[in-house]
Amino acid sequence: MRHRRRRRTLGVVTAHRTAKLRNLVRALVLKKRIETTYAKAKEASSFAEKMVTIAKREGLHARRLLISKLADADIARLLVTQIAPLFKDRKGGYTRVLRLGIRPGDGAQKALLEWTAVFELPKKKAKKKKEKVPSEKEKTAEKPSPKEVEEKKEAPAAKPVEKKDAEKKGGFLGKLRKFLKGDEQ
Numbered sequence: 001m002r003h004r005r006r007r008r009t010l011g012v013v014t015a016h017r018t019a020k021l022r023n024l025v026r027a028l029v030l031k032k033r034i035e036t037t038y039a040k041a042k043e044a045s046s047f048a049e050k051m052v053t054i055a056k057r058e059g060l061h062a063r064r065l066l067i068s069k070l071a072d073a074d075i076a077r078l079l080v081t082q083i084a085p086l087f088k089d090r091k092g093g094y095t096r097v098l099r100l101g102i103r104p105g106d107g108a109q110k111a112l113l114e115w116t117a118v119f120e121l122p123k124k125k126a127k128k129k130k131e132k133v134p135s136e137k138e139k140t141a142e143k144p145s146p147k148e149v150e151e152k153k154e155a156p157a158a159k160p161v162e163k164k165d166a167e168k169k170g171g172f173l174g175k176l177r178k179f180l181k182g183d184e185q
Helices: 014-031 038-056 059-070 073-087 136-140 146-154 171-181
Strands: 033-037 095-102 109-115
Touching: 014 033, 014 038, 014 059, 014 073, 014 109, 033 038, 038 059, 038 073, 038 095, 038 109, 059 073
Parallel strands: none
Antiparallel strands: 033 109, 095 109
16 A cells, blocks of 8 residues: 555656656656656656746746756756746646557556646757759769750750669669679779
């Protein structure tokens, strides 16, 4: 029986549990919403609410307490400057835990932990398209004169240009092809 036991042990030793809760709260501050197991979410929710209560005090002592409990000055700064002002009129209930269902692998109850205040979620960075790097042949090839360009526009294409194996570019297979043909010196 767990009489007079206040916390969930999460199946780990104390140091591991505190580190896990710190990391969950850090992720919650940065991402505004995290998905984890229900037990971890409930414990992290309690810890996060205590951190917001400290952050609402502002001041140097509050910042130092946050830094000591979260072991990260940047997260403490975000808590004081961005999150705590949203909850200045509220006396609790800064987070919510929503059940998501059961994880197929081990049957653990999954949950979503998020702030109750409305945030703009961080935008995902768009992937940059890779610029095409001209090959050695394209670098050495001369640019056509304006007359040649006009002639090409006027003359209809009689047959499609076939790619030769030597023209294939780049990558592992291209280098392998060159090696097997003996083109590479």
